[in-house]
Amino acid sequence: MNYKASNKLQDLQYFGEYGGVNPSISDSSTYTFLSAKTMFDTFEGNTEGCYLYSRHSSPSNLYLGEALAALEGTETANVTASGMGAITAVILQLCDANDHLVSSRTIYGGTYAFMKNFLKRFNIGTSFVDITNLTAVEKAITPKTKMIYCEGVSNPLLEVADIKALSKLAKKFGIPLVVDNTFSPLTIAPGKLGADIIIHSLTKFINGTSDCVAGAVCGTKDFCLALKDVNNGAGMLLGSTLDSLRAASILKNMRTLHIRMKKHGENALYLAENFQKDGLRVVYPGLKSHPGHRVLKDQMNPEYGYGGLMTLDVGSLDRANALMEMLQDKKLGYLAVSLGFYKTLFSAPGTSTSSEILIEEQKAMGLGDGLIRFSIGLDNDIHRTYCTMKDCMVQLGILVSSTTVV
Ligand code: PLP
Numbered sequence: 001m002n003y004k005a006s007n008k009l010q011d012l013q014y015f016g017e018y019g020g021v022n023p024s025i026s027d028s029s030t031y032t033f034l035s036a037k038t039m040f041d042t043f044e045g046n047t048e049g050c051y052l053y054s055r056h057s058s059p060s061n062l063y064l065g066e067a068l069a070a071l072e073g074t075e076t077a078n079v080t081a082s083g084m085g086a087i088t089a090v091i092l093q094l095c096d097a098n099d100h101l102v103s104s105r106t107i108y109g110g111t112y113a114f115m116k117n118f119l120k121r122f123n124i125g126t127s128f129v130d131i132t133n134l135t136a137v138e139k140a141i142t143p144k145t146k147m148i149y150c151e152g153v154s155n156p157l158l159e160v161a162d163i164k165a166l167s168k169l170a171k172k173f174g175i176p177l178v179v180d181n182t183f184s185p186l187t188i189a190p191g192k193l194g195a196d197i198i199i200h201s202l203t204k205f206i207n208g209t210s211d212c213v214a215g216a217v218c219g220t221k222d223f224c225l226a227l228k229d230v231n232n233g234a235g236m237l238l239g240s241t242l243d244s245l246r247a248a249s250i251l252k253n254m255r256t257l258h259i260r261m262k263k264h265g266e267n268a269l270y271l272a273e274n275f276q277k278d279g280l281r282v283v284y285p286g287l288k289s290h291p292g293h294r295v296l297k298d299q300m301n302p303e304y305g306y307g308g309l310m311t312l313d314v315g316s317l318d319r320a321n322a323l324m325e326m327l328q329d330k331k332l333g334y335l336a337v338s339l340g341f342y343k344t345l346f347s348a349p350g351t352s353t354s355s356e357i358l359i360e361e362q363k364a365m366g367l368g369d370g371l372i373r374f375s376i377g378l379d380n381d382i383h384r385t386y387c388t389m390k391d392c393m394v395q396l397g398i399l400v401s402s403t404t405v406v
Pocket of ligand 1: 082083084085108110111151155180182183200201202203213214215338353
């Protein structure tokens with residue numbers, strides 16, 4: 001895997017109106033046309049180079065879209081008001097009533113709820129499968145299936161999708177492979193591995209400052225234009241549009257993504273390796289013990305590391321809650337959902353971000369109620385963090401001595 005996304009991002013140059021080093025922000029919802037004919041043509045779909053209304057597109061959103069296309073190596077990208085805005089638009093663009101999709105069973109709880117509950121209104125069924133079992137994925141495909149959907153590294157169980165193999169399968173059946181790459185920007189470039197559409201919640205690592213909600217769809221020009229079509233585009237008609245001011249601030253944050261991803265990954269690997277030595281039930285795709293380690297190693301850009309997400313199973317919800325509260329008291333992070341912040345964030349997904357998934361289903365996929373998901377921060381002294389976390393676990397009886405798990 002050798003796609004140099006950070007070089008592509010670095011080479012993008014936009015100047016502001018007066019030669020500023022940042023592009024000017026388009027502070028307008030609507031745009032003037034020099035002739036009535038151009039306005040008519042634009043509404044007929046000849047939108048190249050024209051702005052008509054900011055729900056359709058705006059210069060600031062297009063700049064951010066170009067940066068995301070460079071990140072993923074796709075022809076283009078559309079930005080949206082949230083990750084869910086991207087996911088729902090893609091699914092509704094590709095599926096008609098009575099269609100079907102095959103999805104990984106371990107995905108973000110909101111995506112799962114949308115597929116399982118909301119799509120019922122249109123009689124669109126979803127088969128949730130173990131995405132690492134290619135036979136099960138293939139078996140689930142029917143003549144009505146309109147896509148295979150997965151996350152590059154899954155929320156919250158950190159399963160790794162074999163994108164090359166899934167793409168081969170999708171191509172065999174003539175359907176697109178849609179990959180949510182929110183957990184692994186830069187680490188994986190799914191488009192370069194054969195994925196057709198790549199989705200991001202920009203809310204997370206890409207923005208990195210936990211101050212906004214945004215999303216993106218990266219893909220072909222045809223697909224992204226179809227999403228914006230004034231008559232039939234799910235992006236345009238469902239109206240999940242990102243505000244230009246936010247697009248501009250996300251673009252500025254994206255410039256440090258490569259540095260942040262390396263540090264998140266370095267810190268997470270340090271903690272995971274040491275917690276594993278301590279005998280804790282830690283899951284991190286950078287550990288050789290992780291079932292998806294080899295697949296990730298084969299398909300990743302190694303310079304960015306294995307990502308900032310790690311899970312620890314401490315056996316029960318009570319223990320998980322006590323540990324998270326103590327870690328917050330010790331200023332090691334925040335008991336909060338979401339990810340990609342400079343500070344470590346932790347939550348128990350079974351009762352938060354994956355609570356939409358029924359308890360029996362959580363159990364079947366290996367999501368125990370003692371599981372804590374950590375988005376490891378940019379701590380400068382990760383050894384100090386490790387020692388303090390370990391002290392907390394000893395105090396709570398999760399570790400009896402420095403290396404024995406209860
Ligand atoms: N995809 C993944 C993997 C997520 O974790 C989330 C949110 O947690 C989303 C999508 C949804 O993104 P947003 O909250 O920006 O709508």
